[in-house]
Amino acid sequence: MINKLIRKIQETGAPIVVGLDPMLNYVPEHIQKKAFAEFGETLEGAAEAIWQFNKEIVDKTCDLIPAVKPQIAMYEQFGIEGLKAYKKTVDYCKSKDLVVIGDIKRGDIGSTSAAYAAGHLGHVKVGSHTYAGFDEDFATVNPYLGSDGVKPFIDVCKEEKKGLFILVKTSNPSSGEFQDQLIDGKPLYELVGEKVAEWGADHMGDGYSYIGAVVGATYPEQGEKLRKVMPKSFILVPGYGAQGGQGKDLVHFFNEDGLGAIVNSSRGIIAAYKQEAYAKFGPENFADASRAAVEAMIADIRGALEAAK
């Protein structure tokens, strides 16, 4: 799957991923109205609204991008109905040949991590049959519990040729509270980065590992350092756009081959029509605004990578 991700990045020339993190207040009123007319102002109605919203954005952007990253929390808040919309979104994106990164940030120990891994990346056995639960291509994983927590995910990834992005240095302001703490002069995130490189060496694709890392765009210096600590790991970079990151901050997240990073934008793309720059599209054409925002993001990052050559 890392090989497919790289191939699609090369085909589209776009090392970006669209974060499908729909808040209900991002969804234009005409879509909410239609969904509520059909299902009422219920959890089912909310789920229908975010699914229709996603679908239109995917339809209007899928030829430009290699991947999407649905954030499961935004669906889980609507309970079972929300998770059905998550699953529909995963399946629909896969039908459009997009790589799906499930932003699930799961992490537990032993058989419990194995259960998460089976549910999201693998299969479960029921009697003599085998089923896939959510079936994303990649998943994000929290490393706080150590190797016991991560290895069961890697085992499933090996079987299924799927991959992980492990939280190393997150994009939020207080990420340093624990992640930046110095251990023998070295920050914790670097120690986690070293582990990612070690785990990743055990599950390599053609040029890069199936086991990647999450490093926030808001921490470009740390990104540059971590790029060297984990040379064969793809870095998933959140925090572009709405959280403050820009193309020029991202150059050092990439390797000299122009690969090695994939930059996420969520709100900046899916709620683009709410920004002044794209207001001309209007809520009715929200997905055209998303397309324009994708094009601008690709140009920004390509420009920054060119300028750095």
Place this chain on the structure above:
Amino acid sequence: MINKLIRKIQETGAPIVVGLDPMLNYVPEHIQKKAFAEFGETLEGAAEAIWQFNKEIVDKTCDLIPAVKPQIAMYEQFGIEGLKAYKKTVDYCKSKDLVVIGDIKRGDIGSTSAAYAAGHLGHVKVGSHTYAGFDEDFATVNPYLGSDGVKPFIDVCKEEKKGLFILVKTSNPSSGEFQDQLIDGKPLYELVGEKVAEWGADHMGDGYSYIGAVVGATYPEQGEKLRKVMPKSFILVPGYGAQGGQGKDLVHFFNEDGLGAIVNSSRGIIAAYKQEAYAKFGPENFADASRAAVEAMIADIRGALEAAK
């Protein structure tokens, strides 16, 4: 909710929680057969089997115990159908007046943590209506992302009078890989414990905080230390029984008031009928074996607490 948990611990004299972490191979054949006859060897069939299994254990133990801790991963592995069984289990346990600790180990940043918190402990707004998604009483949370990640959960807990157990020192063998790393001579778990105490001071019940911690029974020395670092935080203690912890190891997780800790056992209770000690019950009476195992666990912990007085 922390007050209710304490009241129920005092009423039952049992500072324990039963972990409802059903693997399909724990479910006796007669229950699997019945579920598969009705729904086929499908995800729905598997979900029905684990739900019926849970229900019988809850019916046979609910008068002895204050709380249950369903592990969501074990349901999530069966996709949407599994999560429906999770929700049914949560609701059923609440109808039996048990405190429900959702072992979800979620954690993200800002609006994403807020979405998880709304979905599991709070409410979401849909149009002019308000709904609860999963509606557990407590949830476990991963602290790796720092205060930004935890505070949105605490905000929801304040509104809803619900609580958290934050991962501090987990029970698994490799938990030390990151958690034991020394920062200015102090292990990371202690730093996290200090934060738990700080966060908890901001949301107090009558005697204890709504914000507790997870510390594994397999690390009694660390438990003793952390008990002092977080004097007002309840400690949820996994790792008893199947993972190796015993009553005598647990004494120092408690305060002198006999409170402050609640010990979880999952496999040791729910799959008790598979152990030699309870084999006499047979698979047909698996829930009676669970009841006997609960009684033995309570006696072990009570005895250890008495002996330590």
